[in-house]
Amino acid sequence: MRDPVYYSGSAEFFDTHAHIYDRKYADCNTNVEDILLRCKSSGVTSVLIPADNEETSGLAVDLAMKYDGFAGITLYSSVGIHPHEAKTYTEETEDFLRSSLEDRKEKRIMALGEIGLDYYYDLSERSVQREVFAKQLEIAKEYDVPVILHERDATGDCLDILRRFYREGRLRSLPGVCHCCSCSLEASQELVKMGFYIGFDGPLTFKNNKKTPEVARNTPWDRIVIETDSPYLTPEPNRGLINEPCHVPYVCARLAEIKGVTIDEAAQITYDNGKMLYGVN
Numbered sequence: 109m110r111d112p113v114y115y116s117g118s119a120e121f122f123d124t125h126a127h128i129y130d131r132k133y134a135d136c137n138t139n140v141e142d143i144l145l146r147c148k149s150s151g152v153t154s155v156l157i158p159a160d161n162e163e164t165s166g167l168a169v170d171l172a173m174k175y176d177g178f179a180g181i182t183l184y185s186s187v188g189i190h191p192h193e194a195k196t197y198t199e200e201t202e203d204f205l206r207s208s209l210e211d212r213k214e215k216r217i218m219a220l221g222e223i224g225l226d227y228y229y230d231l232s233e234r235s236v237q238r239e240v241f242a243k244q245l246e247i248a249k250e251y252d253v254p255v256i257l258h259e260r261d262a263t264g265d266c267l268d269i270l271r272r273f274y275r276e277g278r279l280r281s282l283p284g285v286c287h288c289c290s291c292s293l294e295a296s297q298e299l300v301k302m303g304f305y306i307g308f309d310g311p312l313t314f315k316n317n318k319k320t321p322e323v324a325r326n327t328p329w330d331r332i333v334i335e336t337d338s339p340y341l342t343p344e345p346n347r348g349l350i351n352e353p354c355h356v357p358y359v360c361a362r363l364a365e366i367k368g369v370t371i372d373e374a375a376q377i378t379y380d381n382g383k384m385l386y387g388v389n
């Protein structure tokens with residue numbers, strides 16, 4: 109059973125990555141209001157809703173605008189084209205992204221993403237993925253907005269593209285976050301050097317995962333954010349249940365254990381980092 113009051117202290121948590129519009133919730137008879145009420149009872153007071161294509165960009169923005177403040181939860185959104193969907197990217201897509209970012213603050217859009225490369229599923233041709241990733245990095249620079257990186261089995265090419273932008277001064281000083289970090293310690297450290305935050309979620313709590321805790325241990329505190337990637341990647345001990353932002357305290361607790369601090373301290377730091385990353389307070 110889900111325990112909605114796992115955390116009973118006074119710290120606040122920021123789930124920086126939760127797809128709360130996902131169809132899976134309707135399949136489980138869960139609506140947005142239920143999700144936000146469970147956030148409230150778990151101390152989760154801010155949630156960013158990321159997008160992966162044009163349709164979910166619209167859903168993320170609509171939800172953030174409609175439900176911001178419900179149950180005292182602050183909501184933000186992003187717009188962007190995930191590498192899986194890179195093959196659908198057209199001039200119209202680009203116009204859509206630009207017009208969304210035009211008045212982004214009123215629409216609560218705080219990032220461009222998810223963007224990046226995914227050579228694990230290869231759902232779009234790799235050359236197309238690289239091209240669409242670079243195009244969106246350019247848009248991010250133009251609109252001065254952080255990016256949400258999705259990278260899977262493509263670390264080499266992803267770093268190559270980012271290095272080029274970094275060298276040419278075309279990344280912001282706070283360029284964005286490597287969401288659901290699965291790369292090596294070495295790669296994560298290079299990302300941190302370029303100014304990226306590293307996002308940790310459910311896999312940090314998985315017992316057979318040795319790599320991610322090692323990355324967390326070695327990532328400086330001021331570069332860490334926590335996330336759930338809901339509805340996927342439910343953290344221990346709730347694996348098997350659909351994931352929701354109310355589970356982010358479990359990720360925070362594991363992070364606190366790895367770093368040797370209290371959960372309240374880890375919550376405060378990651379909360380402040382999330383606000384800094386997305387330029388909100």
Ligand SMILES: [Zn+2]
Pocket residue numbers: 125127158222337
């Ligand atoms: Zn995601």
